[in-house]
Amino acid sequence: MIEKRTPIPVYEAAALVSRHHKHGEIEWVHLEESLHRYLAEDVTADHDVPAFDRSPYDGFAVRASDTAGASREHPVRFEVIDHIGAGAVSEKTLGPFQAVRIMTGAQIPEGADAVVMLELVKTYSEGEKQYMELKRSFQPGDNISKKGEDAEKGSVLLMKGTRITSGVIALLATFGYASVPVVKKPVIGIIATGTELLNVSDPLVPGKIRNSNASMVMAQVEEAGGTPLYLGKISDDFEESFDAVKKALEKVDFLITTGGVSVGDFDFLPAIYEKLGAEVLFNKIAMRPGSVTTVAHLDGKLLFGLSGNPSACFVGFELFVKPSVRTWLLDQKPYALCAVAVLSRDFPKPNPFTRFVRSFVSVKDGMLQAEPVGLDKSSAVTSLADANALVVLPGGTRGYEAGRRVHVLLYRDENGSEQLWPEMFQFSRS
């Protein structure tokens, strides 16, 4: 039963998975429900923004040429011929030395080409007429937000695959997207394997552990942008497990299993894949943690066999599942953001294989600093809570000292990498 497996380099594994990436379909949701979804179509400006020349201030619209000689000693007087609030449009056209009282956001009246801020003028009445007086000159265009200066009609404002943040919502609302075209979330099934698993609410008993992976992976799926579908725990019975996996595949876009991938008598996920007729892309990766991560492919669906060890499971998800989900969502940068950081303390362990060290990356004086957190074992769970990045240490290295520059994958950053970590290719080959 002991099968020999040949580990493949991590970039090769990721590249193999990427060949089976697919794109999700479109659906329309209310603007209010679109937060953190991904745009399924480009958003184009259907009108200029601003849609008209408008005033950025409360004040008076004037003809700049009339203000030419104004100074402290020689204030210039204007007759106020109209008052317009935001949302209203004046029907008057300004003549010489006439002004229109205007609110922030209101349309500039005909004839006017500058706005004088309210704070800079004196106002008074004489009989039925109202006047304002100013003491400095203005240039044509002063304090006018020009039609189209923010966005011109027809320009692409947002590319498909854009994640909808609060700032994006502002733009969608401005362009009248009460309903928004987003990518349908992939449904991602999760099956936990292992008789050693207790439910989260169970008391601990000797030899067993609580099933933390299912809850964790469900949360990772949500954070990646998918819909998690927990399909329960399966025991170590082959037929039962086979049926569970087969049924699951009918209702999901991706399937994740946790555990059952090691080279042990009771670990039979590879056998299930075989019986299903799935194509196994790889069943061993030259990396720590997560070396036993197995990915298969069946009828256009990816099957991720993640390790049962919490840290290995977590890393396997971030490296292989998340990019698949993000690509599905049309994200142009589906891979974790890859950057350079300075290691802030020694990491003396040798690395026979590429090692992903759970770390906390912060900024100090403009530079990224990476600090390994907690226990660096595939079974560790506490380090997952504090980490926001993986330091990538190439295989074949003997340990790293503080101050060394290292590559980090900032998996919690909103930005991503377009490419499959080209830097990783480089250093994995060196």
Added chain:
Amino acid sequence: MIEKRTPIPVYEAAALVSRHHKHGEIEWVHLEESLHRYLAEDVTADHDVPAFDRSPYDGFAVRASDTAGASREHPVRFEVIDHIGAGAVSEKTLGPFQAVRIMTGAQIPEGADAVVMLELVKTYSEGEKQYMELKRSFQPGDNISKKGEDAEKGSVLLMKGTRITSGVIALLATFGYASVPVVKKPVIGIIATGTELLNVSDPLVPGKIRNSNASMVMAQVEEAGGTPLYLGKISDDFEESFDAVKKALEKVDFLITTGGVSVGDFDFLPAIYEKLGAEVLFNKIAMRPGSVTTVAHLDGKLLFGLSGNPSACFVGFELFVKPSVRTWLLDQKPYALCAVAVLSRDFPKPNPFTRFVRSFVSVKDGMLQAEPVGLDKSSAVTSLADANALVVLPGGTRGYEAGRRVHVLLYRDENGSEQLWPEMFQFSRS
């Protein structure tokens, strides 16, 4: 009606608001619903992790001393006396040259003090007896995950105020938190003012704009961790608006209004605050955009009068509302992460007041780089979609050249600052 206002420095404004910060109460939610909530209590380990000495690999548990002389030339033979899967516990105690077949995650049997990986042994049977043979020696403790090495019973694993991410969920599940103590979300009312506002679904008409602020602020509230409650648009009628604000205050923890704060005839939010008997903390800030941001306080509740200009509204929220929400949620770092970055292109505008420039911050060769995006006007909306940070340019400066180091507020970063931007204090005073 034209009121003189005295602008106060932005850090002073933020400090004034912080004096009225409050903390939210506790509620219990299911683990599955706790993602991105904030912990209301410290989480302490109620048991060691691992709870028992366990095997990180599939293999054989042995007594290290028995392996002492093993080598290629002189393999050592062990009798396999038991098989234990993960979750099971062996009842046997190892004697000399005995081994127990053990799965990943299983408890180390009595007498054993090392684990030999499956890949390193040869197994065979003789009659009814099973044997394994190995060719190298092991030290006591080799390949054993020691009880408590990941977390010791009694240690604080997570501080209250921690945001619950997928990694945190793993920890909560491990410690049996099927139900999680989180901070109740604050209910944040949103009222939009201005007769110029169309609904998002309305066609454009001359002089009017769509109400993008309400949708944007609702999304900002959600991203900050609160529950948005949109209370509709109010017109420019004083009594109607007063009633709307008064009623709103009964059902919210914070109230946000957008628009109605400029020094114009139709902008009467200050008058409403006065009639309510609210204490106005400030009504003018020496900053761009958002100088008209007004914050008041009534019966323990903060009332945020944000600008009606989209960018000014957005910035006002990030600077003043979000820290209040995050403090409510017990976040120990409620202020936007403040860091240093290199400006990647010229910003030639003079800055009479502190200026917050919507920018995109990325990492290049380990250094943060800040690039101003889009149109830098308070009325701009397109720049909000692309920005992930505000470059902070101190008042009294004449413009900045590419290559200059500047302070940035990384308002989309999951991390924050504990303090009210001490760096900003520094440079605002210089």
